[in-house]
Amino acid sequence: MAEKRDIRRGPGIRTVEINAARQVHARTVRARIPIDIGAIDSQEPATSTAISAPRFVQPALPQSSRQPSAAHSHVRHTCNNPRNPPCAHCGTMIVPSPVATLPLEDHPSLTINNWTISTKKKPILNSQELEDWENNKLKGLTLPEMIFGNSFVRIQEKTRNWSIEFNALDALREVKLKDSGIRVSYSKKWMDSKQQKQRQQQRLSIALGSSQPLSDIDDSALQIARHYDWTYTTKYKGTETSGSKKYKFKKDDSQTLPIDKLARPDHILFYDDMILFEDELADNGISIFNIKIRVMNERLLLLSRFFLRVDDVLIRVVDTRIVVEFDENKVIREYKEMEGDYKTLLTKHKMSHSHDPKAALRDSNWVAANIPLITRECEILNLNDPN
């Protein structure tokens, strides 16, 4: 079999396309810069001008007037990856800059005192890796379509050798290897029609005195071959490692996240957003596991979210939030499960507004704010005083 493999750059794209691509790119970069939203639109590069040299909106240097002066006079973080500039104390936040040529990879990292935050983004698993996961690491599970299996978010405390990481493999290890009981909305109709067809052909077969069945489907065809939770629901809360047994989370549901402090528009030093796995459920909705992290001078917030929508059936959100207070060396972890009936939620949204009510059901933020809470748990880890 002849194989022609050529992934070199082509002769280039048309000017018009380059301009369009530039706009998308400029928007992408700008979106990462913590400036006030009002300033964004005016910076759009002109569409009609075909320019030979790339003209990009450079990340604006923060104007000191915009910065809380305390944060600036007290710089204590270091950028650990020179590929992810500019952060020379502190040009601006760290801009993760994935290199899109294969292998696509990005590995930004930031240190504040004894805390190091790093993320890594790589493409979806290749066939060889998938085979390994399917046959060894996650035996019995039919894997989701897109697995960013070499990507992760990691928060490390160096002096005590404690860390928590979020990765796809550990998240998928918590997917149950049994029937979820959930079926797509038209399942009954589909099954009925197949069964009817089966019966028809059996009758026909008998009438013709044939010993051979006329159809390929026998009873086994309407049986599920492999049982696993096809919605990929995971209760994963992160993977901890610790040099000592005393550094363990303690359950304390009375704890709450410092929402007032987190809601403050403190300067963001590091921001990332990544998907660990995703499946389109054969176009019956979505199952997606996503991590967001933002690091400020005094604390960080990580949100790990599993979002499931089975069209016309149900919606489910599993959120884990982690807050690290750098000065107190304190970690709080809050875990929430939420679930609601699709139609009830749709009705709820219809009452509020909008010509496209289903759009809200694609927005995990709207959903999370509007579906019933099933479980909430909170844990705390005080590294200064673990007992």
Add this chain to the structure above:
Amino acid sequence: MNCNNSGKTYMVTLEGTRQMNLDKIIILLKQGKHIREDCVYSLCIQAQELLMNESNVTHVDTPVTICGDIHGQLHDLLTLFEKSGGVEKSRYIFLGDFVDRGFYSLESFLLLLCYKLRYPDRITLIRGNHETRQITKVYGFYDEIMRKYGNSNVWRYCCEVFDYLSLGAIINERVFCIHGGLSPDITTIDEIRSIDRKQEVPHEGAMCDLLWSDPDEVDTWSLSPRGAGFLFGKGEVDQFLQTNNIELIARAHQLVMEGYKEMFDGGLVTVWSAPNYCYRCGNVAAVLTIDGQLERSYTIFDAVQSQNGMGHTIIPTKKPQMDYFL
């Protein structure tokens, strides 16, 4: 305007004028420019007339290039043509899923339609499970049309074309092309010819299976754990190949990091032609060329990228907004 670029000389007739217009539209589409609603309407009507005459399973001669899912990634579709010879020189079969997910579903679909009208014998379009009203309403094409036109007319015109697309193709009587896979209701390719295809893809039955089913390591026909949809294994593929005296089933429908994946001792191949799917998967894409001796050769290509001023390349992402999430 040059009317001779297909290799034939056209007289300035009504037909010539039509081709000239098509060439103009093709240029606009390649640049991602807006196409007027009445123009889309006329294209769709012409396409329906053309597709109406095609059978459910179209015969195609070698050499031919088989392409998998496109999903509105117009710039990558242009790369595809560039890397594989172009429609002016080569023959193509597209296995469906032209729309949804990407930012340029309309332009991608219309470009393929224009090529079909301009070079009818060089391009075969097969229906994918996304070429339906129900799916496009959820997965982006409908929203894209509302954004670009402020009303859904263009979406309706396109959906009417979807209903006329072929269900499959057969190359030199030896390679069977389909979007999804096999159906337990279909033993011979001839049985596909009796399906009434001019309708919205139903939720059950042979037409649905052909567009939706997936190959898997299963011993026999089995039900997906989702409660609808079939999985088929090597046994089913071998039997289908033998019954129909063919050597390969070429299908699309599933994302493959390497752009293509052969299964069941080479009896089935999945071809995927949307590189860096959804602008974030980092996969390469492939097309499969079948030559006169039925030899297979794969052409791999990468996504179109934009570069930033510092020489770093950044992939446009759908949701890059940094926000003060809580």
